[in-house]
Amino acid sequence: MLTAEGFFQGKPFYLDCSQMIFYELYLMTKCIFPFRVLLLLGFAAWVNIAQAALLSGTFSNGNGSTAYDLTALGELDWAYWSSTADPFSGVASNSKSGGDLIGNLTAHNGTTIRGTTSDRTVTDVSFSDGVAPVSGSVSNIRGVFNGSVNTVGAGISVAVDLPDADTLYNITVWVSGQGIGELYEGLMTASLTSGGATPYTDTSLDSTSKPKTDGYYNFTVSSDVDDDIFNMTYELASGSGTYNYFSHTIISSVAVSTIPEPASIVYVLLGTGLVGLGLYRKPFRTI
Numbered sequence: 524m525l526t527a528e529g530f531f532q533g534k535p536f537y538l539d540c541s542q543m544i545f546y547e548l549y550l551m552t553k554c555i556f557p558f559r560v561l562l563l564l565g566f567a568a569w570v571n572i573a574q575a576a577l578l579s580g581t582f583s584n585g586n587g588s589t590a591y592d593l594t595a596l597g598e599l600d601w602a603y604w605s606s607t608a609d610p611f612s613g614v615a616s617n618s619k620s621g622g623d624l625i626g627n628l629t630a631h632n633g634t635t636i637r638g639t640t641s642d643r644t645v646t647d648v649s650f651s652d653g654v655a656p657v658s659g660s661v662s663n664i665r666g667v668f669n670g671s672v673n674t675v676g677a678g679i680s681v682a683v684d685l686p687d688a689d690t691l692y693n694i695t696v697w698v699s700g701q702g703i704g705e706l707y708e709g710l711m712t713a714s715l716t717s718g719g720a721t722p723y724t725d726t727s728l729d730s731t732s733k734p735k736t737d738g739y740y741n742f743t744v745s746s747d748v749d750d751d752i753f754n755m756t757y758e759l760a761s762g763s764g765t766y767n768y769f770s771h772t773i774i775s776s777v778a779v780s781t782i783p784e785p786a787s788i789v790y791v792l793l794g795t796g797l798v799g800l801g802l803y804r805k806p807f808r809t810i
Contacts, residue, residue, distance in 0.1 A: 576719030577691070577745040578753075582711070582727040585697075585737035590647040590660060593619075596695055597778035600624040600683075603648055604775060605665040606638030613667070617653045624684045625777050628667050631678040631756045635670035644699045644735045648776055666699055666775030669758075678710075678758025679774045685715075685744065685751045691782035694742040698757050699773040700728060701735045709772045710760035711740055716752040720744075726760050735773070743782065 593601040600622030602615035613627035613636055630636045642663040649660040671677040683694055700709045708729040714722035728738045744753050757772045 576715055576717065576747045576751075577743065578713065578715060578720035578723055580711075580713060580723045580725065580740050580742040582725055582738055582740050584728075585646055585699075585739065590649045590662075591697070591739075591776070591778075593648050593650040593776065593778050594652050596780060597622070598780035599692075601650070601778040602776065603661065603664055604628055604638075604667045605661055606667060607640050607665070609637040609639075610635040610670060611638045611667055617650070617655065619650075620652050620654050620657070622779075624686070624779050626682040626684075628774060629680045630669050630671075631680045631758055632676045633669040633671040633674070633678075636667050636679060637670050638667055639665050641665070641735070644737055644773070644775065646697050646699065646737045646739075646775055648697075664697075664775045666697075666773035668771040668773045672769050672771045675759050675761060678756055678772045680754065680756040681774055681777060682755070683753040683777065683779055685746050685753055686749065688745075688747055688749045688751070690745060692742075692744045692753070693780045693782050694744055694753060694755075695739055695776075695778045696742075696755055696757075696774060697737065697739045697776040698728060699735045699737045699775060700757075700759070701769065701771060701773075707736075707770045708760040710758050712756045712758070713740075713742060714754050715744070715746055716754060717746055717748050719747050719751070 593603065597619055600619050602618040602622070602625045604611075604613075605616045611628075613629055615625070615627070618625065628636055642665060644663050644666060646664050646666075647660065647662045648664055651658040653659070667679060669677040669679055681696070683692075685692055698709060698711065700707050708726050711725045711728075712722060713724075714720075723742070725740070728736060740755075742753070742755075746753075755774075755777075757774050759770060759772050
């Protein structure tokens with residue numbers, strides 16, 4: 524580690540070799556105000572980019588008219604589950620060719636998971652880089668749910684591997700559920716195995732109608748350790764009862780991509796400053 528004294532308000536701080544480049548460039552350009560400002564902005568961004576774990580999420584209702592492009596949304600990996608099997612293995616019905624980040628579906632507070640012969644969901648997906656088939660679409664994707672129906676706390680879980688620390692991942696999971704005769708409510712819980720970020724919980728999706736209600740969660744996730752695991756569980760929060768004998772929650776699809784990091788802005792600033800510095804120092808020739 525290298526130490527620089529007096530760069531900001533005369534206070535000592537520590538720089539790694541990459542950050543020291545900014546310091547040296549600052550010294551080179553301290554008489555050139557515009558480029559000095561650019562380099563200071565870049566340096567400040569570099570030093571202050573958060574390295575802590577991050578987990579935030581939002582919920583959106585499905586509209587039944589959009590076919591979600593898994594290839595576009597799942598740059599790193601995607602998978603969907605659409606089966607009539609009971610019990611069901613949890614292995615994806617199809618997934619991104621070469622993708623290996625998304626795990627199998629498993630039962631949460633139950634022993635088995637199952638598919639369904641019902642196609643009353645409204646989510647449609649398309650893809651062009653799958654395993655088998657390579658391309659195509661699925662309408663009213665069935666998804667998979669816990670074999671213990673009409674049981675509060677029973678649900679479905681899926682895990683996503685996050686290979687690289689300090690990388691921003693965008694993870695989308697499509698969910699559904701059914702309540703018959705009384706309120707159904709699903710509970711989404713998301714967390715990092717490392718415990719580096721506050722877990723996310725939400726109960727936005729609910730219904731009192733027999734046709735299954737669909738929606739999706741969109742998560743922004745970053746871990747401070749390599750190969751962390753992002754865990755999602757969607758369970759029945761309420762809806763069990765005499766008249767709601769088949770209430771359940773469903774996970775049908777997952778897509779994983781990356782989000783451009785703030786550090787890329789630093790490189791743009793640095794590049795602009797270096798180009799400007801070169802132009803400034805280049806002597807003009809008279810003819």
